Structure formats: C-alpha cells, structure tokens
Amino acid sequence: MLPGPDEPDALHPEWVSVRPPKVAEAGFSRGFQRVDNYRAPAWPDGPVPQQEHLDFWVESIPDAEKVAVALGAVRAGYQRGEAGGEGFVVFLDPVGHPFCLCRS
Structure with missing residues (x-):
C-alpha cells in the first residue's frame, strides 16, 4: 500500500x-x-457514479484489510460473488470511493 x-x-x-x-x-x-458540496459515489451503481477505482495488489487480502480498515476503509456492501472468491474484495474509502484489494 x-x-x-x-x-x-x-x-x-x-x-x-x-x-x-x-x-x-x-x-x-x-x-x-x-471538493465543496461533495457527494459520495454509490457502489455498484446509483445517482452518483464512481469517479475512480484503484486496485491494490497484495500478498494477503486479510492482512491488507487490517491496514485498510485501520485507515478508515470499510468493506463494500456489494461484492461480486463471494467476497475474496474472485481474488479481490471491494472496499470503500472514508468518503465512499470504491477500491479493491486483489490477491497477487
């Protein structure tokens, strides 16, 4: 990270x-x-589309999740398939931007 x-x-x-x-x-x-009057994007779709999406390739998703959560991230409510089963887990940063932790 x-x-x-x-x-x-x-x-x-x-x-x-x-x-x-x-x-x-x-x-x-x-x-x-x-950004003044910022409105967070809605994941996976909604009235405010995502503005960007970052993928972070990590050796261990559980270990990287601990770091991400300590920095204010949360797991997204919507996951494609079983969380981690696709080789990645979607998170939201503290203001709502989605990003993925991907198994390298």
Whole structure:
C-alpha cells in the first residue's frame, strides 16, 4: 500500500499528493483535491457514479484489510460473488470511493 500523504502545500491547502517512497522509480503519484458540496459515489451503481477505482495488489487480502480498515476503509456492501472468491474484495474509502484489494 502507499505511504501516508505528503504535507499539504500552504499555497494550495485543498490539494494533497500521495507518493510511493521512490516516486522517480515508480513513475507515478496520486493527487487529491478537496471538493465543496461533495457527494459520495454509490457502489455498484446509483445517482452518483464512481469517479475512480484503484486496485491494490497484495500478498494477503486479510492482512491488507487490517491496514485498510485501520485507515478508515470499510468493506463494500456489494461484492461480486463471494467476497475474496474472485481474488479481490471491494472496499470503500472514508468518503465512499470504491477500491479493491486483489490477491497477487
């Protein structure tokens, strides 16, 4: 899983980035922006569609679930098939975005 967020930029407090420890080697970072009047997406479908979906490939879904839950995630009420039986489990982040923990 990615490390915690960088410190917010004093000039742009509505933005925060999450970067892997060696961002130059990884070649990516994720930027997040605060949105006024935010409405969470409804999973799997609903009036507000998902804005993004991340898959995190992990060696152990149960071990990664402990980390995700400690950070505020919850298992989604809807799972395709038996949770984990498809090789992944759907979670919702603290503001409702779905993501998957996938068995590598």
